[in-house]
Amino acid sequence: xxxxxxxxxxxxxxxxxxxxxxxxxxxxxxxxxxxxxxxxxxxxxxxxxxxxxxxxxxxxxxxxxxxxxxxxxxxxxxxxxxxxxxxxxxxxxxxxxxxxxxxxxxxxxxxxxxxxxxxxxxxxxxxxxxxxxxxxxxxxxxxxxxxxxxxxxxxxxxxxxxxxxxxxxxxxxxxxxxxxxxxxxxxxxxxxxxxxxxxxxxxxxxxxxxxxxxx
Amino acid sequence: xxxxxxxxxxxxxxxxxxxxxxxxxxxxxxxxxxxxxxxxxxxxxxxxxxxxxxxxxxxxxxxxxxxxxxxxxxxxxxxxxxxxxxxxxxxxxxxxxxxxxxxxxxxxxxxxxxxxxxxxxxxxxxxxxxxxxxxxxxxxxxxxxxxxxxxxxxxxxxxxxxxxxxxxxxxxxxxxxxxxxxxxxxxxxxxxxxxxxxxxxxxxxxxxxxxxxxx
Numbered sequence: 001x002x003x004x005x006x007x008x009x010x011x012x013x014x015x016x017x018x019x020x021x022x023x024x025x026x027x028x029x030x031x032x033x034x035x036x037x038x039x040x041x042x043x044x045x046x047x048x049x050x051x052x053x054x055x056x057x058x059x060x061x062x063x064x065x066x067x068x069x070x071x072x073x074x075x076x077x078x079x080x081x082x083x084x085x086x087x088x089x090x091x092x093x094x095x096x097x098x099x100x101x102x103x104x105x106x107x108x109x110x111x112x113x114x115x116x117x118x119x120x121x122x123x124x125x126x127x128x129x130x131x132x133x134x135x136x137x138x139x140x141x142x143x144x145x146x147x148x149x150x151x152x153x154x155x156x157x158x159x160x161x162x163x164x165x166x167x168x169x170x171x172x173x174x175x176x177x178x179x180x181x182x183x184x185x186x187x188x189x190x191x192x193x194x195x196x197x198x199x200x201x202x203x204x205x206x207x208x209x210x211x212x213x214x215x
Numbered sequence: 216x217x218x219x220x221x222x223x224x225x226x227x228x229x230x231x232x233x234x235x236x237x238x239x240x241x242x243x244x245x246x247x248x249x250x251x252x253x254x255x256x257x258x259x260x261x262x263x264x265x266x267x268x269x270x271x272x273x274x275x276x277x278x279x280x281x282x283x284x285x286x287x288x289x290x291x292x293x294x295x296x297x298x299x300x301x302x303x304x305x306x307x308x309x310x311x312x313x314x315x316x317x318x319x320x321x322x323x324x325x326x327x328x329x330x331x332x333x334x335x336x337x338x339x340x341x342x343x344x345x346x347x348x349x350x351x352x353x354x355x356x357x358x359x360x361x362x363x364x365x366x367x368x369x370x371x372x373x374x375x376x377x378x379x380x381x382x383x384x385x386x387x388x389x390x391x392x393x394x395x396x397x398x399x400x401x402x403x404x405x406x407x408x409x410x411x412x413x414x415x416x417x418x419x420x421x422x423x424x425x426x427x428x429x430x
Contacts, residue, residue, distance in 0.1 A: 037339070037341075038256055039254035039256055039257050041253055041254055041257040042254050042256040042257035096423065122337075124252070126252075148422075155424060156423065156424060157422050157423065157424055158416065158420075158421075158422055158423070158424045159424070160416060161413045161416055161417060161422070162413070165410075165413050166413075166417065166422055168391075168395055169388060169391070169413065169414060169417050169422075170417075170422065172387070172388055172391025172392065172394065172395075173384060173387055173388045173391065175391060175394075176383075176384070176386075176387025176388065176390060176391050177387065179387065179390075180383055180387075195380075198376045198377070198380050198381070198384065199384060201373065201375060201376055202376060202381065202384050202385075202418065202421070203417065203421065203422060204421050204422060204423040205373070205421040205423055206373075206417070206418065206419050206420040206421030207363075207372050207373055207376070207381055207384075207385065207418060207419060208311065208371065208372065208373070208419040208420055209370060209371060209372055209373045209374070210425070213373075
């Protein structure tokens with residue numbers, strides 16, 4: 001049992017309600033950190049209470065339980081990604097340019113919301129909340145595939161790779177950043193675009209230097 | 216408690232030793248399946264016994280515990296990847312061709328050993344076994360980065376992206392296949408190279424169709 005919980009009991013309900021320290025956003029940030037470390041399934045409310053240094057009842061003051069924390073965290077990542085897709089849909093530009101804008105926007109979301117996106121990428125569908133999140137991810141992926149198909153019809157994307165496979169490879173590349181990108185380490189803010197430049201250079205033009213460029 | 220465990224107790228030690236059904240490889244295959252579903256930290260020996268339909272003591276007949284199963288599974292993936300690296304090192308070919316051979320060989324390992332590679336990619340370093348596996352992964356990544364650097368020095372790889380970032384993007388792309396590639400779904404055996412062809416086309420030459428090819 002955490003010291004926080006003991007203190008909580010001593011303080012009584014009135015003190016709990018007014019407890020300073022964690023608002024919902026702060027609580028969510030810590031919960032996501034623990035979910036990413038131990039896995040969502042491997043995390044108990046007691047684990048969360050211990051890490052937060054508060055009692056479980058103080059968590060229940062904000063949310064109905066662990067799954068609501070998961071839903072809030074996944075929605076935060078998904079809402080940001082869908083906001084990018086909406087901006088891209090509104091662009092008056094060829095499909096290949098919209099595809100690049102979608103990649104760049106998604107990388108910006110990953111950089112700004114790294115723990116939330118990391119959690120989203122690890123969702124396996126064990127709960128209703130996870131299955132809803134997976135359904136939203138699939139809708140996003142369908143939009144990517146639609147852009148690739150359109151860019152291929154425009155003659156801007158190589159026709160020798162299946163559009164669905166291309167879409168998966170492209171966002172596989174984007175999502176793989178969550179495995180190693182860490183905000184501080186690259187000396188920039190979340191708004192730094194050098195990572196997006198590198199991904200777009202490799203994904204759109206390949207890492208091979210064309211023979212013509214070598215002369 | 217599983218029925219298997221009850222049966223186990225009734226049968227006694229002599230019957231346990233001769234128990235048919237699971238050799239170590241079979242036991243490992245099921246354990247890896249459960250680890251991938253529930254997470255390693257979230258899996259207990261009791262979970263494994265239930266899925267196997269045998270008693271925990273029958274598992275202890277083969278291994279000292281859960282962590283030994285993890286070590287055997289991770290070594291299986293890592294040994295296969297290092298065997299590819301050794302073959303590539305022995306090739307008498309330019310660095311860019313060796314890099315492509317390493318990518319193709321790694322994809323073949325991922326296709327043939329998907330559950331083991333999936334488990335490896337999810338390792339976070341919570342135990343000594345996981346930290347050893349991460350150290351071996353880093354050694355593999357260093358070899359990739361070394362090949363990229365060499366290919367860049369040869370003038371075969373674009374110089375505008377940092378070799379370490381390029382190496383990470385390239386294997387981020389390869390590793391992302393574990394998220395969606397499923398052997399049956401693509402109608403081929405593990406030896407099917409169309410996936411490797413698609414990855415190499417995108418990674419080495421980019422998904423953009425060069426202007427010259429559009430005429």
